[in-house]
Every structure is written in structure tokens, then in C-alpha cells.
Amino acid sequence: MIRGFRFQKVSLRISKSGQRVYFNTESHKDFTQLKGIALTVGYEGALYGSTFGFRIDEKEVLDESHEAHLLVFGNDVAPNRKMLLFEIPIPINSSKIEGIYTDSSLQDLLGNASYNPGGGIISKNDVNVKKTYVSGKEVVKYSNFQVDGFQMLSGSGFSIGGYSVTPAPVTVVYYPYDVKVTLLLTR
Amino acid sequence: MINLEDYVERQMRRRGIEIAYARTLPVVVRRIADSTGTVLSNSIEFDAYNQFWFLANSFELPIGTRITSDTNVMLLEAHSSDIIEEFWGKIKIQLPNSFTGSLCQALFYQVLPK
Amino acid sequence: MTKTRITYYPVQFIVLHPLIPVTINTVLPSHIVKITDIKVVHSVGVQNMTTDKYLPVIGHLSLEFNSKQYHFGNIEVPFDYQTEASDEFLDAGIDIQRNSLLTGNYENKVFTGIDYLKADGTVTDKWSNYIVTIYLKTMSND
Known part of the structure; x- marks a missing residue:
């Protein structure tokens, strides 16, 4: 008889700046x-601007x-x-769990000056750069994540609207680094 | 050009708010400088809680005027008569540093909801 | 009948100029029926302008829900570039009308000096555009 909690893990490896990594798994x-979700990320600097989307049974959670x-x-x-806890747990039943991690995806949007004059809402189409999820896709083992080469601005300084800004030291990230996704499951 | 009264009535009806009273009201902002030219004051601040104030003469205010309130903040960047800005709460009108006159009048349409 | 569940809906906006306010005007997706909590965070950009890891307020955000029928109030947006940053959300409890507007204004309050702004009003190369994200913790019935 199994009782209590289970921490289910998914490991992802980010090998270059701006990389998008997709995974799917089954609960x-x-x-x-599903009561909560958390990430561990290798470098502090990698946390900022990186994004993580998540859905269960093809319904978006994050x-x-x-x-x-x-x-x-x-x-x-x-x-x-310190997980992201769901007060109303998400019902799962051998559910298909999918996620997408994008390294430093928001930095790329900083140079977008089309929101005149002072700025404005960033369209969802700009953020969700590619259609990530493919409906009806077969469930594969989580180790079989797929990788695409979505290359973004990288290096020690990145360019914003034609000029260069040197980021604060905290943003230094060494590639590759690992991201672990922890899911908190209960009976 | 938008008719301000029509616009306000439509807006309030859409939000399910009944207008108890409405009027236009001028607000004068003075620029006070001392003998050396240092600006002592070029803004005014006043309360408009539980009321809606619509700016009626943005095209007459100097470019760079900044009006803030609890619900809105605007910076006048170009003269247009087609922008209607709404304010609620503590309203502050700040004239730009480039304004060198002595006074400036902002015209508001004040709406008291029932 | 579909079951209502929690989702997180981010609304992101970019700030391009220290003095020009940003107007927010967007329609929430129709599957969102209630907003239980709100959190506003700085996402990226400000770290290019400072070596500080924490600034209590970089700007003020005013938010209105249900096509301006409900003014939620003013929220201070902090810059917190530390892993220990708070995860707390603000209580909201707003029932959302279908296809209603989310509107608001954001006023930047930092880096407005002459180092960042030229006399002609354009920004210097010390200024960096930045992104602020409004996280809406919502009840969704999709």
C-alpha cells in the first residue's frame, strides 16, 4: 500500500543560450x-528571463x-x-504532463521597440514564439526530450536597439546547466 | 472629435453607474517663480475621490504636461482632441519645465455617480 | 460540465522610456472566470542599469478589471533579483465578466535622471528597456 506523497522528477539539460527544451512524461x-511544482536551476543568473510553461492532459496550467x-x-x-502550490489540487490519473523550458527567452524581447511610444503589452504571439505543443502526440519517456536550436542573443553583452549594455555580473551563466522539475503528487 | 458628454454617458451606462450630477470645471495651474527664475511651484494637487474627472481640453495644455491620479497617469505628448482621459482620486497636474507662462487652465468634466 | 481549476495567466508589458507611462489594455481569455490572486514582478531589464539586487519600488501600477468597473488599486512593483525573493501573491478575489477588458497604467519611477535621459527626451545608452509581468492566478473553466 502506497501512502503519502511522491516527488516525481524530470531532468532537462540546457546546453546553449536561448535553447528551448520540451519534455513530456506521465504521472x-x-x-x-498534483499539488505543486518546483524547479531547480543550475545558475542563479539563468533564472531571470528564462521561462517555463506547463500543461496537463493538454490543458494549460502555466x-x-x-x-x-x-x-x-x-x-x-x-x-x-516553497513550491508553487495549487490550493485546489489538479486531478491526475496517469496524466500526460508536458512542459517547455526556454533559456533567457525574455531578454530577447527587450530590444523590441515597436510598442510606441513608451511601451505596452507584449503580445502572446511574441512570447510564445513557436507553437510548442502538438496535440494528440504519443506519450514518450521523459528522457526523450526534444531540442530545437532557437538561438538568441548571447555572449557577455547583448545588444538592445543598436547599442550594447553590459549585464550585471549576476547574469553570468555557464552552459550547459541542468534544470530539474519536481512535481508533488498526492494520493 | 468626440462629444465628451455623450462619451461619458455611454461609459457610465456601460459600467452600470448612474450619473447623479455632472458639470464642466476649470482647474487653474499656476507657475510661480522667484526673482532669480527658480520655479517654486508648477503643479497643483487636489482630491476627486468617488468622482470621475474627464479631461476636456488636452489640446490646450502644454506638451509635456503630466496628470496623475489613483487610476490613471498621462503624459501629454501630442495635441489631439480625440483623447479622453479619465481620473479618479488624488489628481495632480504637473506642468513641464519648458512651460514659462504664469498660468494654465485645464478643463475637466466632473461626474458624480449616484 | 467542465471542472474549474487553477491556472496562471501572465500579462507582460515592456517599458521603453523612463517618463512615458505605459497603458495596459487587453482582453482576458473567456475561460477565466475568477482572479484569486495577483502578483506583479520585474522580469528582465533593470539589472542592466544597476548593480543592486533589490530596489523596493521601480514603478507604480494601477489596475482595473471588468472593463473599468472595478479599480483594484495601485501596486508597487519591486525589482528583486535574488532567489530569496518573495513568492507571495496579493489577494484579489475578483469575479471576471466574460470577455471583459483588463486596463491599467504603469508609471516608471527609477532611472529618470540626466544619465538616462538626454535633453531632447531620447534615452541614453545607460537606459535599458525592461519587462514587467502581471501574474494573474485564475480560476479557469477551459
Whole structure:
């Protein structure tokens, strides 16, 4: 008899700046509720501007532009204390779980000056750059994530509207780094 | 050019708000400078809580005027008579530094909801 | 009958100029029936202008729901570039009318000095555009 909680994990490897990594997996059949989700990300600098989208049974829970740093817990905090917890647990039943992690995806939008004059709402089409999810796709093992070469501005400085800004030291990221997705399941 | 009264009535009806009273009201903003030319004051701040104030003469205000309130903030960048801005709460009208006159009048349409 | 569940809906906007306010005007998707909590965060950009990891307020955001029928109020947007940044959301509890507008205004409050702004009103190369995200924790019936 299985009781209590289970932390289901998915590992992703980000090997270059701006990379998008898709995964899918299936929830453990003995558990019926998803109560929370958390990420661990290798470098602090990689947290900002990276995004993580997530959906269950092809219904969106987190938009693709949800920022990774809102899902990350610190060293001295138990994972279940600083997860993104769902007050109303999401029902699961061997559910198809999909996600997409994009490294530094928001930085690329900074140079977009088309929102005149002072700025404005960024259209969902700009954020969700590609159609990520393919409906009706067969469930594959989570180790078989697919990778595409969505290359963005990278290097020690990135260019915004024609001039260069040197980012603060905190943004230094070494590639590759690993992202782990932790799902908190309950009976 | 939009008719301000029609616009306001439509807006209020859409939001299910009944107008108890409405009128146009001028607000004078003074620019006070001392003998050396240092500006002591070029803004005015006043309360408009539980009321809606619609700016009626944006085309007469100097470019660069900034009006803020609890619900809105606007920076006048170009003269147009087709922009209607709405304010609620503490309203502050700030003239730009480039304005060198002594006073400036903003005209509002004040709406008191029932 | 479909079951209502929690989703997170981000609304992102970009700030291109220190003095020009940003107007927010968007329609929420029709499957959102209620907004239970709201959180406004700085996403990227400000870290290019400062070595500080925390600024309490970089701007003020005023938000109205249900096509301007409900003014939620003013929210201070902090810049928090630390992993220990708070995860707390603001309580909202707003029932959303179908296909209603989310409107608002954002006023930047930092980096407005002459280092960032030339006399002609254009920005210098010290200014960096930045992105602010409004996270709406919603009840959705999609």
C-alpha cells in the first residue's frame, strides 16, 4: 500500500543560450492529485528571463512565458515549503504532463521597440514564439526530450536597439546547466 | 472629435453607474517663480475621490504636461482632441519645465455617480 | 460540465522610456472566470542599469478589471533579483465578466535622471528597456 506523497522528477539539460527544451512524461498511476511544482536551476543568473510553461492532459496550467525564478526554491528551504502550490489540487490519473523550458527567452524581447511610444503589452504571439505543443502526440519517456536550436542573443553583452549594455555580473551563466522539475503528487 | 458628454454617458451606462450630477470645471495651474527664475511651484494637487474627472481640453495644455491620479497617469505628448482621459482620486497636474507662462487652465468634466 | 481549476495567466508589458507611462489594455481569455490572486514582478531589464539586487519600488501600477468597473488599486512593483525573493501573491478575489477588458497604467519611477535621459527626451545608452509581468492566478473553466 502506497501512502503519502511522491516527488516525481524530470531532468532537462540546457546546453546553449536561448535553447528551448520540451519534455513530456506521465504521472504515477497511484497518485490522483498534483499539488505543486518546483524547479531547480543550475545558475542563479539563468533564472531571470528564462521561462517555463506547463500543461496537463493538454490543458494549460502555466503559460509558456511563466518565469522560472518564480518556481525555484532556495537551499535551506524544503521543496514542499516553497513550491508553487495549487490550493485546489489538479486531478491526475496517469496524466500526460508536458512542459517547455526556454533559456533567457525574455531578454530577447527587450530590444523590441515597436510598442510606441513608451511601451505596452507584449503580445502572446511574441512570447510564445513557436507553437510548442502538438496535440494528440504519443506519450514518450521523459528522457526523450526534444531540442530545437532557437538561438538568441548571447555572449557577455547583448545588444538592445543598436547599442550594447553590459549585464550585471549576476547574469553570468555557464552552459550547459541542468534544470530539474519536481512535481508533488498526492494520493 | 468626440462629444465628451455623450462619451461619458455611454461609459457610465456601460459600467452600470448612474450619473447623479455632472458639470464642466476649470482647474487653474499656476507657475510661480522667484526673482532669480527658480520655479517654486508648477503643479497643483487636489482630491476627486468617488468622482470621475474627464479631461476636456488636452489640446490646450502644454506638451509635456503630466496628470496623475489613483487610476490613471498621462503624459501629454501630442495635441489631439480625440483623447479622453479619465481620473479618479488624488489628481495632480504637473506642468513641464519648458512651460514659462504664469498660468494654465485645464478643463475637466466632473461626474458624480449616484 | 467542465471542472474549474487553477491556472496562471501572465500579462507582460515592456517599458521603453523612463517618463512615458505605459497603458495596459487587453482582453482576458473567456475561460477565466475568477482572479484569486495577483502578483506583479520585474522580469528582465533593470539589472542592466544597476548593480543592486533589490530596489523596493521601480514603478507604480494601477489596475482595473471588468472593463473599468472595478479599480483594484495601485501596486508597487519591486525589482528583486535574488532567489530569496518573495513568492507571495496579493489577494484579489475578483469575479471576471466574460470577455471583459483588463486596463491599467504603469508609471516608471527609477532611472529618470540626466544619465538616462538626454535633453531632447531620447534615452541614453545607460537606459535599458525592461519587462514587467502581471501574474494573474485564475480560476479557469477551459
